[in-house]
Amino acid sequence: MKVLVVLLIALAVIYCKTPLPMEKKVYIRREHSLIKPYSSMSMDTPMWDYSGSTIVSNNEIRLTPDHQSKAGRVWNTIPLMSRNWEILMEFKVHGQGRTLYGDGFALWYSHERQLMAGPVFGAKNGFNGLGIFFDTYSNHNGEHSHGHPYISAVVHNGTQTYDHDSDGTHNELAGCQCSFRGQKHDTFVSIKYINNILTVHTDVRGKSKWTKCFEVKNVVLPVGYHLGLSASTGDLADNHDVKMLKLYEVDLVEGQTYNVDEALKLVPSAEGEPDRPHVEDVKPLFSRRVKTIFYICFGLVFLLVVGGVGYHYYNKYIIGRRKKRFY
Numbered sequence: 001m002k003v004l005v006v007l008l009i010a011l012a013v014i015y016c017k018t019p020l021p022m023e024k025k026v027y028i029r030r031e032h033s034l035i036k037p038y039s040s041m042s043m044d045t046p047m048w049d050y051s052g053s054t055i056v057s058n059n060e061i062r063l064t065p066d067h068q069s070k071a072g073r074v075w076n077t078i079p080l081m082s083r084n085w086e087i088l089m090e091f092k093v094h095g096q097g098r099t100l101y102g103d104g105f106a107l108w109y110s111h112e113r114q115l116m117a118g119p120v121f122g123a124k125n126g127f128n129g130l131g132i133f134f135d136t137y138s139n140h141n142g143e144h145s146h147g148h149p150y151i152s153a154v155v156h157n158g159t160q161t162y163d164h165d166s167d168g169t170h171n172e173l174a175g176c177q178c179s180f181r182g183q184k185h186d187t188f189v190s191i192k193y194i195n196n197i198l199t200v201h202t203d204v205r206g207k208s209k210w211t212k213c214f215e216v217k218n219v220v221l222p223v224g225y226h227l228g229l230s231a232s233t234g235d236l237a238d239n240h241d242v243k244m245l246k247l248y249e250v251d252l253v254e255g256q257t258y259n260v261d262e263a264l265k266l267v268p269s270a271e272g273e274p275d276r277p278h279v280e281d282v283k284p285l286f287s288r289r290v291k292t293i294f295y296i297c298f299g300l301v302f303l304l305v306v307g308g309v310g311y312h313y314y315n316k317y318i319i320g321r322r323k324k325r326f327y
Contacts, residue, residue: 025251026086031078032227032247034061049075051115052122063105063122063231063240066095070237071122075113075228083223083258084250087191093136093149093181095238101181102137104149105231105240107191111158113226120162122232128158129225129268132191132200136181137236147177151189151213153198155221155270173198173270174214180204181238195253196220198270222266 031047037058054072055062063072087107095101106121108114110129118124121133136149152175154162160171180187185206192199200213227247231240252258 026248029080029082029085029247029249032076032080034074034242034245036060036244047077049077049113049115051075052117059243060092061229061242063229063242064233064238066097066233066237066239068233068235068237071117071230071232072240073115073117073122073228073230074242075108075115076226077113079224079226080109080247081223081260082247082249083256083263084194084252085192086194086248086250087189087227087245088248089189089191089245090186090243091134091180091189092183092187092241092243093134093238094183094241097236097238100137100236101238102236103232103234103238104133104135104137105229106134107132108228108230109193109221109225110228111222111225113228114230117232120230122230123228125161126158127156127162130155130193130198130219130221131162132189134180134189136238149178149181151176151178151180151200151202153200153214153216155219155268157268173216173219176200176202176213178202178204178213186243192250193219193221194250195256216270219270220266221268223260223263 034048038056038061050056050061050073052072053064053070054074055065061074063074064070089107091105093105104121106123108123108127108129108131110127110131112128114123114127116124120127120131121135131154133152133154134149135152138148138150153173154171155173156162156171162171180189180202183204183206188203190199190201190203190210192201196219197215197217198219199215201210202213203210205211227245229242229245
């Protein structure tokens with residue numbers, strides 16, 4: 001009897017430590033998931049396509065290495081037909097840069113599988129669907145500037161464009177500042193789409209505790225779109241690693257209906273922030289490349305000045321005192 005009680009307690013503890021905040025009944029869909037080890041996965045796996053700089057190892061999928069001008073993508077080949085779903089993803093963004101790094105990565109639910117490189121975190125612009133962006137570098141300091149790293153959501157229907165130079169702030173649904181980059185512990189994100197409500201939680205502090213990033217109601221997404229991941233580097237770089245991605249199908253909530261034919265014909269849309277003024281940002285005088293070169297040159301000049309002053313002090317005072325001892 002005591003052994004049974006101990007086993008039940010142990011199982012309860014394991015359940016409480018699960019990083020997924022469970023709601024309703026959920027079922028993992030392996031055809032839409034990336035679960036390690038990946039050593040048995042070939043580049044022509046029937047469920048996922050890889051392109052660009054993507055490298056698959058035993059424990060991770062590296063979308064980009066810590067090198068400039070790289071872009072990588074991973075796309076699910078099977079359309080997602082679940083009406084309600086939740087994604088749990090473990091990821092890691094890191095690199096040699098301490099103050100300057102970039103650019104970030106994206107999780108997609110898109111009509112097209114974008115295997116060719118593009119300007120939106122390694123994927124093409126004018127997408128049709130949902131994009132969750134994990135942006136690590138601020139490209140502007142205009143009206144809607146915010147701290148970075150930053151997580152945001154955008155819903156497009158194929159007619160809008162994402163302005164990467166302004167961090168997509170003009171058509172962003174919601175977002176939050178989140179210090180997910182450069183952490184030594186595991187970092188997770190939970191993305192729920194249940195009954196037309198999009199909710200994002202993060203666990204990036206190593207405390208196994210979820211923090212709400214944002215929630216947006218009245219988000220309309222069709223079924224039959226594809227999951228994907230992409231990342232890019234430019235003048236600045238980082239490693240963008242995906243450790244694990246699990247997709248869970250969630251049962252319909254009370255009062256929710258699901259007609260497949262109607263759900264396939266839906267057009268992506270969402271109610272954003274109607275009271276937010278979308279002011280055009282003033283174009284910066286200098287590009288990011290020029291700023292980066294300036295900071296590097298300034299640092300070198302500063303080191304030379306400090307070194308010169310130190311050398312002058314050493315020769316005038318230290319060496320001078322030593323010479324006086326001989327007289």
